[in-house]
Amino acid sequence: MSQVLILAQLQDGEPADTTGELLAAAALIGEPAAVIVIDSADAAVDGSRIAAALGTLGAHTVFIATAANSSSTLITPQVAALQAALAAASAAGSGVDAVILSTDNDSREVAARLAVRVGGALQWDVVGIDATGDSVLVTQQAFGGAFTVRSVAARGIPIISLRPNSVAGSAPAAPGSITAIDISGDTAPSATITATHEKSEATERPSLQTADIVVSGGRGLGSGEQFRLVERLADSLGAAVGASRAAVDAGFVDHNLQVGQTGITVSPNLYIAVGISGAIQHRAGMQGSKTIVAINKDADSPIFDIADFGVVGDLFTVVPQLIDAIAARKN
Ligand code: FAD
Numbered sequence: 464m465s466q467v468l469i470l471a472q473l474q475d476g477e478p479a480d481t482t483g484e485l486l487a488a489a490a491l492i493g494e495p496a497a498v499i500v501i502d503s504a505d506a507a508v509d510g511s512r513i514a515a516a517l518g519t520l521g522a523h524t525v526f527i528a529t530a531a532n533s534s535s536t537l538i539t540p541q542v543a544a545l546q547a548a549l550a551a552a553s554a555a556g557s558g559v560d561a562v563i564l565s566t567d568n569d570s571r572e573v574a575a576r577l578a579v580r581v582g583g584a585l586q587w588d589v590v591g592i593d594a595t596g597d598s599v600l601v602t603q604q605a606f607g608g609a610f611t612v613r614s615v616a617a618r619g620i621p622i623i624s625l626r627p628n629s630v631a632g633s634a635p636a637a638p639g640s641i642t643a644i645d646i647s648g649d650t651a652p653s654a655t656i657t658a659t660h661e662k663s664e665a666t667e668r669p670s671l672q673t674a675d676i677v678v679s680g681g682r683g684l685g686s687g688e689q690f691r692l693v694e695r696l697a698d699s700l701g702a703a704v705g706a707s708r709a710a711v712d713a714g715f716v717d718h719n720l721q722v723g724q725t726g727i728t729v730s731p732n733l734y735i736a737v738g739i740s741g742a743i744q745h746r747a748g749m750q751g752s753k754t755i756v757a758i759n760k761d762a763d764s765p766i767f768d769i770a771d772f773g774v775v776g777d778l779f780t781v782v783p784q785l786i787d788a789i790a791a792r793k794n
Contacts, residue, residue: 464493464494465493465494465557465558465559465560466493466494466495466496466523466524466552466557466558466559466560467489467490467492467493467494467495467496467559467560467561467562467563468489468496468497468498468526468545468548468549468552468559468561468562468563469482469485469486469488469489469495469496469497469498469522469562469563469564470485470497470498470499470541470544470545470562470563470564470565470570470573471485471497471498471499471513471517471522471525472565472567472569472570473499473501473508473513476505476507476508476509476513477513477516478497478499478513478516478517478520479565480670480673481565481567481627481673482497482517482520483520483521483633483634484625484627484628484629484630485563485564485565485625486517486520486521486522486633486634487521487630487631487632487633487634488563488592488623488625488629488630489521489561489563489634490521490634490635491592491593491594491630492560492561492592492593492594492599493560493561493594494523494524494557495521495522495523495634495637496522496523496524496525496526496548496552497517497522497524497525497526497639498525498526498528498541498544498545498548498644499513499517499525499526499527499528499544500527500528500529500530500533500540500541500544500646501513501527501528501529501530501533502529502530502531502532502533502534502535503529503530503531503533504531504532504534505534510527510529510641511641513525513527514527514639514640514641515639516639517639518636518637518638518639518640519636519639520633520634520636521633521634521635521636521637522634522637522639523637523638523639523640524639524640524641524642525639525640525641525642526544526547526548526551526642526643526644527641527642527643527644528540528543528544528547528643528644528645528646529643530646530647532655535655535656535657536653536654536655536656537569537653537654537655537656538569538572538573538576538653538654539576539649539651539652539653539654540646540649540653541569541570541573542573542576542577542580542651543646543649543651544644544646545562545573545577546577546580546581546649547644547645547646548642548644549562549581549620551642551644559620560599560620560621561592561599561620561621561622561623562574562577562583562620562621562622562623563592563623563625564622564623564624564625565624565625565627565673566588566624566625566626566627566672566728567672567673570624571587571624574622574623574624577622578619578622581619581620581622582618582619583619583620583621583622584616584617584618584619584620584621584622585622585624586601586603586614586616586621586622586623586624587603587624588603588604588624588626588728589601589602589603589623589624589625589626589629590602590603590604590625590626590629590730590751591629591630592623592625592629592630595615598615598616599615599616599621599623600613600614600615601613601614601615601621601623604750604751626728626730626751627672627673627729627730628673628675628730628731628732628753629730629751668697668698668702668703668704669701669702669703670703671703671704671705671719671720671722671727671729672727672728672729674702674703674729674731675702675731675732675733676697676700676701676702676703676731676732676733676734676735677697677702677703677704677705677722677729677731677733677734677735677749677752678693678696678697678700678702678703678704678705678735678737679693679704679705679706679707679722679734679735679736679737679739679749680692680693680704680705680706680707680710680715680716680737680738680739681706681707681709681710681736681737681738681739681740681745682707682709682710682713682738682739682740683737683738683739683759683760683778684710684715684737684738684778686715687713687714687715687716689779690706690710690715690716692737692778692779692782692783693706693737693782695782695786696735696737696782696785696786696789699786699789699790700733700789702731702733702735703729703731704716704720705720705721705722705727705729705749706720706721706722707721707722707723707739707740707742707745708721708723708725708726708744708745711726722745722748722749723744723745723746723747723748723749724743724744724745724747724748725744726748727748728747728748728749728751729748729749729751729752730749730751730752730753731752731753732752732753732754733752733753733754733756734749734752734754734755734756735756735757735758736749736755736756736757736758736759736766736770737758737778737782738758738759738778739757739759739766740759740761740764740765740766741757741764741765741766741767741768741769742765746765746766746769750769754771754772755769755770755771755772756770756771756772756773756774757770757772757773757774758773758774758776758778758781758782758785759773759774759775759778760775760776760777760778761775762775
């Protein structure tokens with residue numbers, strides 16, 4: 464069986480939350496193998512321990528590139544590592560059917576650069592993966608989710624950017640055998656991170672891009688202070704908070720919470736839209752959600768066209784009752 468490489472990002476020295484899903488997606492079409500980059504100066508990061516964790520999540524092979532300054536170098540170490548892993552797999556005689564990455568900003572850039580380097584077929588915003596004969600069949604949503612497209616790459620290895628929460632289940636545990644790869648000879652120009660500034664306050668909430676549940680608020684909230692109602696609902700569900708552009712433009716919340724065409728694309732299992740009309744540009748960023756719930760006082764709002772459940776009512780009446788009902792269920 465051919466290998467399917469995934470890029471495992473590290474979060475505080477552990478495989479990031481999305482890794483299990485990437486390995487589960489890889490297992491649908493071949494033998495999952497993970498690629499990671501470790502900074503040689505980072506003594507706290509233990510490659511053997513990470514490989515064991517990746518094995519538990521389904522990686523048969525873990526390609527480890529250990530490189531100086533990789534944690535302070537943007538993007539290129541990951542590109543070089545994937546390229547080196549492709550070469551190592553090919554030299555070992557086991558083909559690679561596809562490379563799968565998550566859709567976070569860094570991984571998207573890694574995917575694009577890798578596609579240029581190896582002549583791969585970049586497949587974007589993928590929400591489903593399947594094997595068809597010798598090919599990899601991917602499902603994508605196009606034009607803001609208005610069309611579902613199924614395609615196979617005509618040439619080049621498929622390099623797939625997978626939206627979070629697209630593949631259910633997990634891959635069976637595997638050995639997680641380590642193969643060291645060398646990226647020291649990579650001469651591509653690279654950018655160095657000299658300082659990092661946290662733009663928004665630290666939050667205990669899950670990441671908007673990968674959250675299982677997202678609660679978003681729109682202009683209907685009326686003010687930043689009243690937007691706290693959306694945050695209370697999100698916290699009662701352990702959800703991430705999102706917003707429409709109108710809410711962001713009005714200054715209710717920070718720009719980095721904007722969901723939509725010019726914001727973040729989310730695909731949670733549950734998306735709750737509160738006081739959001741459902742303009743096409745907003746839908747473009749959330750239409751892939753598994754279940755959509757809308758709370759809006761206007762029964763003709765377009766958000767109801769795509770909602771699985773809708774409540775027509777004043778959000779200031781409905782949402783507090785919802786928070787109370789959730790609390791009652793918890794107790
Ligand atoms: P509105 O359209 O004003 O809707 C507010 C809703 O709240 C209404 O449906 C109303 O019935 C409801 N409401 C009001 N009061 C209450 C109440 N008390 N109880 C219940 N319901 C209530 N938008 C995005 O969201 N994301 C994007 O990325 C994005 N990109 C864009 C890119 C371009 C190029 C352009 C042109 C636009 C873009 N927009 C984007 C803007 C988009 O077109 C809409 O203007 C925006 O989504 C509207 O936000 P909203 O639904 O919060 O506001």
